[in-house]
Amino acid sequence: MSTIQENANALEQSIRNSEEFNDLKAAYDAVMGDEIAKKMFDDFRNTQLELQQKQMQGIEITEEEVDKARKVVETVQQHEQISKLMDQEQRVNELINNISRTITKPLEELYGAEA
Amino acid sequence: MSTIQENANALEQSIRNSEEFNDLKAAYDAVMGDEIAKKMFDDFRNTQLELQQKQMQGIEITEEEVDKARKVVETVQQHEQISKLMDQEQRVNELINNISRTITKPLEELYGAEA
Ligand SMILES: [Ca+2]
Ligand SMILES: [Ca+2]
Numbered sequence: 001m002s003t004i005q006e007n008a009n010a011l012e013q014s015i016r017n018s019e020e021f022n023d024l025k026a027a028y029d030a031v032m033g034d035e036i037a038k039k040m041f042d043d044f045r046n047t048q049l050e051l052q053q054k055q056m057q058g059i060e061i062t063e064e065e066v067d068k069a070r071k072v073v074e075t076v077q078q079h080e081q082i083s084k085l086m087d088q089e090q091r092v093n094e095l096i097n098n099i100s101r102t103i104t105k106p107l108e109e110l111y112g113a114e115a
Numbered sequence: 116m117s118t119i120q121e122n123a124n125a126l127e128q129s130i131r132n133s134e135e136f137n138d139l140k141a142a143y144d145a146v147m148g149d150e151i152a153k154k155m156f157d158d159f160r161n162t163q164l165e166l167q168q169k170q171m172q173g174i175e176i177t178e179e180e181v182d183k184a185r186k187v188v189e190t191v192q193q194h195e196q197i198s199k200l201m202d203q204e205q206r207v208n209e210l211i212n213n214i215s216r217t218i219t220k221p222l223e224e225l226y227g228a229e230a
Contacts, residue, residue: 002133003129003132003133004126004129004130004133004210004214005213005217007122007125007126007129008126008213008214008217008218009217010122010125010126011119011122011123011125011126011217011218012217012218012220012221014118014119014122015119015218015221016220016221017118018117018118018119021221021222024225025225028225028226056171057173058172058173058174059173092222095119096218096219096222098120098123099119099123099218100215102120102123102124102126102127103123103126103127103130103211103214104211105127105131106127106130106131106136107136107207107211110139110140110143111143
């Protein structure tokens with residue numbers, strides 16, 4: 001195994017053992033274990049995905065769709081467990097973004113402002 | 116410093132010291148040190164970036180633009196140093212993609228087929 005792969009494995013293990021990841025897992029399991037919360041969360045994710053795909057395909061998003069998305073967001077934000085899950089997802093995203101910034105430093109330095 | 120940050124730093128160092136990265140650096144420096152190659156490579160990158168941005172914005176790409184892009188690609192592929200640089204970029208991209216797959220395993224497992 002290459003040094004890079006060994007170091008990547010060590011990093012993966014430390015992410016797996018981190019408070020951030022384990023808090024996320026607990027929040028995710030809490031939502032998935034609650035039938036109503038799970039349905040609300042799935043609706044929210046599907047709505048987001050649908051809008052993202054339309055944006056990527058350059059399809060115009062109607063006023064009704066924007067309204068619907070806003071209502072779905074408002075609903076899930078008021079649900080304590082889902083709101084907690086979204087906060088934990090945010091924390092893990094930041095963790096992964098920081099790692100990503102660290103390991104792409106050699107490329108950034110090479111390509112300068114372009115990378 | 117957290118264990119995660121320490122492991123990310125170790126991984127960053129091993130990328131920086133890798134043959135893949137150092138071959139890329141050598142290929143990049145060779146192109147950047149050659150005025151004609153540099154100009155060809157910049158043209159190629161700018162053409163690609165322009166088309167990508169149009170695609171992302173949902174702007175239709177004309178037949179002339181596709182032809183121009185094809186010609187630019189053909190030209191750079193025939194340039195030995197640029198072609199070498201593109202191969203090394205591909206190798207480093209694969210390296211980074213493998214790392215990325217490794218460190219996002221905990222998330223993939225948590226979210227199952229959705230992530
Ligand atoms: Ca905690
Ligand atoms: Ca070599």
